[in-house]
Amino acid sequence: MSDFVFQNPTKIIFGRGKISLIGDEIKNYGYKKVLLLAGGGSIKKNGVYEQTIKSLEATGIGWVESWGVKPNPDLEKTKEIIAFAKEKEVDSILAVGGGSVIDTAKAVAAGFFVENVWSIFEGKTEVKEALPILTILTLSATGSEMNMGAVITKEDERKKWNFKSPLIFPKTSIIDPEVQFTLPWNQTANGAIDAISHIMEFYFLGQKNETALALDESLMRSIIKVTDQLQENPENYDARASLAWAATLALNGISGAMLHYGDWSTHIMEHGVSAFKTDIAHGTGLAILFPAWIAYCKDANPETFKRWAKNVWNADSVEEGVQKMKDKYTEWKTPISLMEIGIKEENLEEIRNITIKRFKKFGALKQLDGEDVLKILNLAL
Amino acid sequence: MSDFVFQNPTKIIFGRGKISLIGDEIKNYGYKKVLLLAGGGSIKKNGVYEQTIKSLEATGIGWVESWGVKPNPDLEKTKEIIAFAKEKEVDSILAVGGGSVIDTAKAVAAGFFVENVWSIFEGKTEVKEALPILTILTLSATGSEMNMGAVITKEDERKKWNFKSPLIFPKTSIIDPEVQFTLPWNQTANGAIDAISHIMEFYFLGQKNETALALDESLMRSIIKVTDQLQENPENYDARASLAWAATLALNGISGAMLHYGDWSTHIMEHGVSAFKTDIAHGTGLAILFPAWIAYCKDANPETFKRWAKNVWNADSVEEGVQKMKDKYTEWKTPISLMEIGIKEENLEEIRNITIKRFKKFGALKQLDGEDVLKILNLAL
Numbered sequence: 001m002s003d004f005v006f007q008n009p010t011k012i013i014f015g016r017g018k019i020s021l022i023g024d025e026i027k028n029y030g031y032k033k034v035l036l037l038a039g040g041g042s043i044k045k046n047g048v049y050e051q052t053i054k055s056l057e058a059t060g061i062g063w064v065e066s067w068g069v070k071p072n073p074d075l076e077k078t079k080e081i082i083a084f085a086k087e088k089e090v091d092s093i094l095a096v097g098g099g100s101v102i103d104t105a106k107a108v109a110a111g112f113f114v115e116n117v118w119s120i121f122e123g124k125t126e127v128k129e130a131l132p133i134l135t136i137l138t139l140s141a142t143g144s145e146m147n148m149g150a151v152i153t154k155e156d157e158r159k160k161w162n163f164k165s166p167l168i169f170p171k172t173s174i175i176d177p178e179v180q181f182t183l184p185w186n187q188t189a190n191g192a193i194d195a196i197s198h199i200m201e202f203y204f205l206g207q208k209n210e211t212a213l214a215l216d217e218s219l220m221r222s223i224i225k226v227t228d229q230l231q232e233n234p235e236n237y238d239a240r241a242s243l244a245w246a247a248t249l250a251l252n253g254i255s256g257a258m259l260h261y262g263d264w265s266t267h268i269m270e271h272g273v274s275a276f277k278t279d280i281a282h283g284t285g286l287a288i289l290f291p292a293w294i295a296y297c298k299d300a301n302p303e304t305f306k307r308w309a310k311n312v313w314n315a316d317s318v319e320e321g322v323q324k325m326k327d328k329y330t331e332w333k334t335p336i337s338l339m340e341i342g343i344k345e346e347n348l349e350e351i352r353n354i355t356i357k358r359f360k361k362f363g364a365l366k367q368l369d370g371e372d373v374l375k376i377l378n379l380a381l
Numbered sequence: 382m383s384d385f386v387f388q389n390p391t392k393i394i395f396g397r398g399k400i401s402l403i404g405d406e407i408k409n410y411g412y413k414k415v416l417l418l419a420g421g422g423s424i425k426k427n428g429v430y431e432q433t434i435k436s437l438e439a440t441g442i443g444w445v446e447s448w449g450v451k452p453n454p455d456l457e458k459t460k461e462i463i464a465f466a467k468e469k470e471v472d473s474i475l476a477v478g479g480g481s482v483i484d485t486a487k488a489v490a491a492g493f494f495v496e497n498v499w500s501i502f503e504g505k506t507e508v509k510e511a512l513p514i515l516t517i518l519t520l521s522a523t524g525s526e527m528n529m530g531a532v533i534t535k536e537d538e539r540k541k542w543n544f545k546s547p548l549i550f551p552k553t554s555i556i557d558p559e560v561q562f563t564l565p566w567n568q569t570a571n572g573a574i575d576a577i578s579h580i581m582e583f584y585f586l587g588q589k590n591e592t593a594l595a596l597d598e599s600l601m602r603s604i605i606k607v608t609d610q611l612q613e614n615p616e617n618y619d620a621r622a623s624l625a626w627a628a629t630l631a632l633n634g635i636s637g638a639m640l641h642y643g644d645w646s647t648h649i650m651e652h653g654v655s656a657f658k659t660d661i662a663h664g665t666g667l668a669i670l671f672p673a674w675i676a677y678c679k680d681a682n683p684e685t686f687k688r689w690a691k692n693v694w695n696a697d698s699v700e701e702g703v704q705k706m707k708d709k710y711t712e713w714k715t716p717i718s719l720m721e722i723g724i725k726e727e728n729l730e731e732i733r734n735i736t737i738k739r740f741k742k743f744g745a746l747k748q749l750d751g752e753d754v755l756k757i758l759n760l761a762l
Contacts, residue, residue, distance in 0.1 A: 002622050003396025008389070014638070015384025208619035211603045211627040218599035222592045238589035241383050245639060246592040254635060257395070258626060 002209050002258035010146045010252070011172045014245065016237070018174050019051040019136055022094065023059030025172045026134060031092035033062040034134075035085050037105050039069045039097045046182050048138055052096055064088045072278050073100045073107075075118055075154040082111045085131070095135040095170075098191075099142025099282075102135050106150035106168040109133050118154060120163050127165035135173040139183060140244040141191030141283060143198060143251025145173035153275055158354045160271035175248070177240035188234065188243075189332040190283025192227040195247035196220055197286040201267060202259040204297070205365055206304055212258035213304070217311045219246050219255060224312075224328065231332065265363035266293045269373060272355030273343070280341055287334045288341070291322045292379035300366040338381050348377045383590050383639035391527045391633075392553045395626065397618070399555050400432040400517055403475070404440030406553045407515060412473035414443040415515075416466050418486050420450045420478045427563050429519055433477055445469045453659050454481045454488075456499055456535045463492045466512070476516040476551075479568075480523025480575075480663075483516050487531035487549040490514050499535060501544050508546035516554040520564060521625040522572030522664060524579060524632025526554035534656055539735045541652035556629070558621035569615065569624075570713040571664025573608040576628035577601055578667040582648060583640035585678070586746055587685055593639035594685070598692045600627050600636060605693075605709065612713065646744035647674045650754060653736030654724070661722055668710045668717055672703045673760035681747040719762050729758045 013021055026034060036052070043049040056063055066081050085093070085108055095105035109131040111117030119125040137145045144150065148169045153160040180188070203216045223246045226239035233239075249255055256262055270285035298305045298318045309321025326336045335341050343351070352373045361369050368376070394402055407415060417433070424430040437444055447462050466474070466489055476486035490511040492498030500506040518526045525531065529550045534541040561569070584597045604627050607620035614620075630636055637643055651666035679686045679699045690702025707717045716722050724732070733754045742750050749757070 002619070003399070005392065005394050007392035011386065011388035013386050018384070209623065210607050210619070211600065211623035211630075214599040214603040215596060215630075218595040219592065222595040226591050238383070238591070241639065242590065242592040249592075249596075249635075254630075258622065 002212070002260075004257050004261075006253050006257050007166075008146060008169065008253050010170050012146060012175060012248065013172060014175045014241075016176060016178050018176050019048060019179070020055050022052055022134065022136060022174060023055035023057075023061050026056070026061050026092065026094070027059045029092070029132065029171060031061070031132065033064070033088070033090050034092045034094040035081075035088065035090040035108070036063045036065045037069060037081065037093060037095045037097070037101055037108070038065065038067050039101050041067070043096055043138060046138070046179050048096060048136060048179050052094070052136060063094070064090060069097065069101045069104045071100050071281060072153050072160065072274055073104045075152055078104055078107045078111060078117060078152055081108050082117060085112055090131070092132045092134065095133060096138065098137070098139030099144045102137075102144040102170070103142070103150040103152060105133050105135070106144070107152050109168055110163070110165060121152065121161045127163070127167055130165065130167040133168060133170045135170045137173055137175045137244070138179055139187055139191055140175070140180065140247040141194040143195070143248055145170060145175065146248050146252040151271070153278065155278065158275040159357060160275040161358060175244050177244045178237060180240050180244065181235045183234070185231065185234070186281070186333065188230055189227065189334050190281045191247060192223050192243060192332070193283040193287045193329065193334060195243075195250040196223055197266065197283070197290055198250040199255045200290060201262040201264050202256040203308060204301060204304055205260045205263055206258070207301065209258040213307065216255050217308070219249060220312045222246050227332065260364060263364045265368050266290050268359065268362050269293070269355055269376065272351050272373075273338070275354050276347065276351045277341065277343060284335055284341065287329045287336055288338055288380050289376070291326050291336065292376045294318065294322050295379055296372070296376050297366045338377065345381060348374060348381070351377060383593070383641075385638050385642075387634050387638050388547075389527060389550065389634050391551050393527060393629065394553060394555045397557055397559050399557050400429060400560070401436050403433055403515065403517060403555060404436035404438075404442050407437070407442050407473065407475070408440045410473070410513065410552060412442070412513065414445070414469070414471050415473045415475040416462075416469065416471040416489070417444045417446045418450060418462065418474060418476045418478070418482055418489070419446065419448050420482050422448070424477055424519060427519070427560055429477060429517060429560050433475070433517060444475070445471060450478065450482045450485045452481050452662060453534050453541065453655055454485045456533055459485055459488045459492065459498060459533055462489050463498060466493055471512070473513045473515065476514060477519065479518070479520030480525045483518075483525040483551070484523070484531040484533060486514050486516070487525070488533050490549055491544070491546060502533065502542045508544070508548055511546065511548040514549060514551045516551045518554055518556045518625070519560055520568055520572055521556070521561065521628035522575040524576070524629055526551060526556065527629050527633040532652070534659065536659065539656040540738060541656040542739060556625050558625045559618060561621050561625065562616045564615070566612065566615070567662070567714065569611055570608065570715050571662045572628060573604050573624060573713070574664040574668045574710060574715060576624075576631040577604055578647065578664070578671055579631040580636045581671060582643040582645050583637040584689060585682060585685055586641045586644055587639070588682065590639040594688065597636050598689070600630060601693045603627050608713065641745060644745045646746075646749050647671050649740065649743050650674070650736055650757065653732050653754075654719070656735050657728065657732045658722065658724060665716055665722065668715045669719055669722070669761050670757070672707055672717065673757045675699065675703050676760055677753070677757050678747045719758065726762060729755060729762070732758060
């Protein structure tokens with residue numbers, strides 16, 4: 001079976017110089033005062049901030065700014081921003097940044113209308129209303145610019161959890177690949193690995209879903225090819241554009257259609273790892289864990305794992321495919337073991353415990369419990 | 382450059398037995414009385430009509446029925462249906478059928494609010510309002526279930542023209558691949574060729590758009606593979622599902638993103654051919670014309686034509702790729718020359734004249750005028 005529902009209303013404006021359209025977009029929706037949400041200041045260096053402000057000014061949109069969203073964005077900061085948004089009476093949010101900024105925008109958008117934003121993540125409060133969100137994407141990786149999910153970390157309890165609601169689809173996202181020319185290499189590589197990993201979460205559930213499997217293979221191959229090109233030349237516009245659009249397609253419903261809404265075990269385990277060690281980039285965590293998960297689960301759907309090895313890595317066995325993936329990630333200068341990021345054998349039980357805090361068992365292809373998690377973490381050591 | 386805007390709000394409900402959800406969908410939108418639009422009666426044989434009515438009754442939705450939409454749907458019928466829709470005071474349209482029925486629904490939806498529906502096609506009247514449309518798809522081919530275009534023929538003037546408006550995106554389309562088990566083979570084959578042709582209209586404009594080219598190749602290969610499977614066994618559910626979803630993706634904006642909104646010369650010429658001879662299926666017209674267009678235009682973007690030959694047809698030259706495509710279409714029992722559908726050399730000038738009635742010159746990869754059209758028609762003879 002391959003039943004699914006697909007609906008994604010986000011408007012994507014893609015191309016060079018398109019940031020200048022943001023003011024008109026906001027104006028056309030009728031919003032008057034936006035909360036401009038940003039991270040650590042890189043958008044002041046690469047010209048994105050200037051282009052944004054210029055467009056807001058030209059169209060007469062009012063705005064207030066909130067800075068300092070960090071990678072693996074946390075709950076306390078989210079709460080601060082919600083209070084600020086209420087105080088300033090904004091009617092919309094403009095997220096200017098990567099997945100962390102956009103995810104924070106989504107949590108703020110929904111949290112604006114409830115007493116306790118974390119209760120949404122806990123599933124105790126339903127999202128019935130949200131501020132409208134627009135985004136200007138500066139790092140292609142999470143796909144958050146065109147989906148209805150958000151991940152936030154509650155640091156004191158080491159919970160990196162997500163929520164979903166159709167109300168938090170961005171109204172409009174502007175993707176100008178050129179602004180990613182100046183990204184540090186590790187961010188480009190982590191973004192590519194994040195996108196490949198999103199596709200794999202769906203792909204390995206497939207069997208006879210030819211269109212879905214073929215489409216996903218084409219996206220994975222394209223990401224590998226253009227990321228190699230970007231390692232050579234970070235200012236290759238065509239490669240930036242292809243990586244950006246593939247990363248959006250990797251988690252906007254297209255890569256997952258016909259594929260049973262995905263497995264997500266590796267993401268849940270990665271959320272365990274990066275809740276334990278919050279300075280780990282999500283893509284790096286996935287680079288480390290996915291090979292281990294594949295090794296552990298490959299017998300659950302052998303034909304599809306073989307097909308992946310062949311069609312994505314030109315390999316004759318799953319083992320060879322996994323090795324080629326690890327070699328590629330190493331070539332991209334990304335860690336492929338927990339040891340390399342400073343995690344030791346004695347930490348694994350704690351990571352396991354963090355991982356199973358929310359769901360005791362998880363995974364669609366193969367259901368995993370705490371014991372399985374520990375075995376996979378050991379494989380990834 | 383590869384700038385684009387993507388936005389597609391249609392909700393797709395995909396899978397076996399999903400037609401039963403139509404009543405709830407309509408109810409959730411708040412519509413009270415739908416115009417059920419249908420073709421020649423096949424939906425009474427394959428159970429689709431019964432499932433639809435049952436769902437409408439169960440949810441208390443009122444409806445009136447209008448039957449008899451034919452392939453290459455015509456303006457006079459459209460006008461009749463608009464008058465009927467006004468008389469019956471419907472608030473929405475439910476198209477149950479293939480592309481012809483859905484395109485008619487779109488023309489009726491927009492025509493409901495203007496004096497002269499054809500003036501929309503002529504570009505003289507702007508679409509400012511449209512009845513909401515839902516669809517139950519019974520033939521995967523045109524992609525109309527998830528896009529904002531419609532084609533109607535004004536028979537007395539031999540004009541097969543289209544219009545576009547974001548207001549005619551279907552709200553919801555239900556795709557149950559199983560209902561296509563009983564299609565005559567030629568309809569399945571024509572649908573597959575239509576979908577491949579839609580992708581090719583975009584693909585040949587690509588150059589360094591790796592993600593777009595790779596994705597489009599994967600869709601074309603998948604369509605060829607599963608259509609072969611359906612020729613063996615028309616009740617192969619997985620193949621039906623893959624063909625259906627690929628045909629939707631072929632013209633919902635995904636296959637065309639990064640590819641400059643497409644060339645469309647072959648479609649414009651096909652509209653000339655089928656306005657001249659209205660009993661020709663659109664897919665058949667495209668099967669005949671596309672090889673000729675490729676032969677005529679291949680030097681305008683040689684690397685991409687070669688890449689297509691290699692990656693879609695496993696051929697070493699464009700000529701070999703075209704030959705393999707023709708062989709495949711012949712294997713699928715589809716005509717590949719104008720002669721085979723009864724068009725003679727002496728008809729070509731008239732077809733050329735019909736073709737250039739709307740646009741004297743057209744085409745994005747290579748601009749064509751009447752002289753070029755005549756040469757391509759001769760190649761297709």
